Amino acid sequence: MINWQAFFNVELAQKALPIILEGLPYTLSLSLISFLLANIFGFIIALMKMSTFTPLRWIANIHISLMRGTPLMVLLFLIYFGLPFMKIQFDAITASIIAFTMMSSAYTSEIIRAALLSIDKGQWDASYSLGLNTWQIFKKVIVPQAIRICVPSLSNVLLDMVKGTSLTAMITVPDIFNKAKIVGGANSDYMTAYIVVALVYWVICTSYAIGQNYLEKRFSIY
Known part of the structure; x- marks a missing residue:
């Protein structure tokens, strides 16, 4: 017979939730700041890969290849534990933001590049015929359409980033997963603590x- 009390302790879950939520600001700030920076750098990398200047394309391709081929945990450890040997020291939160930004920018750059290339080239010709310069066309015609195309894929990147912040507990960031580990260890009941933190992640992602x-509907109307 299954011991449901050992599987999920309701009383402990009620006590654990406030403690776990103490790490929520770290989880949210890490994911949102890194996502914003990843989009900025991803846009730049996408333009580099689309450039006719070969060295820029090489740099973009190398970055994308390295980031997509390296586990995030390895990158976190390299930045947090490895760089101090080179006299470069970052605190755990800064190291996490750098790692997430570097990793995610590789994926966002490909999403953005695909969206930009999906815009019909005839729109460039039509815009030039209306007297718009390249910057105006890019800003007012191409980018707004590309954003609408990017929303679903970029949202997936953000959701993966939220869940990926759990790895920062390995370098002492007091996020919700780190708090769950502490609660589980203190009460010798990791199952309940991990179920609670899983539900918190689910609520955030939902x-x-x-x-x-909402954004998809808004852009569709636009």
């Missing part, structure tokens, strides 16, 4: 998914 649906 909230972001609702935001994604």
Whole structure:
């Protein structure tokens, strides 16, 4: 017979939730800041890969290849534990933001590049015929359409980033997963603590998914 009390302790879950939520600001700030920076750098990398200047394309391709081929945990450890041997020291939160930004920018750059290339080239010709210069066309015609195309894929990157922040517990960031580990260890009940933190992640991701649906509808109307 299954011991459900050992599987999920309701009393412990009620006590654990407030403690786990103490790490929520770290989880949210890490994911959102890194996502914003990843989009900025991803846009730049996408333009580099589309450039006719060969060295820029090489740099973009090398970055994308390295980041997509390296586990995030390895990158976190390299930045947090490895760089101090080169006299470069970052605190755990800064190291996490750098790692997430570097890793995610490789994926966002390909998403953005694909969206930009999907815009019909005839729109460039039509815009030039209206007297718009390249910057105006890019800003007012191409980018707004590309953003609408990017929303679903970029939302997936954000959701992966939220869940990936759990890895920062390995370098002492007091996020919600780190708090769950502490609660589980203190009460010798990791199962309950991990179920609670899994539900918290689910609520966060569901909230972001609702935001994604809103943006898709808004851009569709636009």
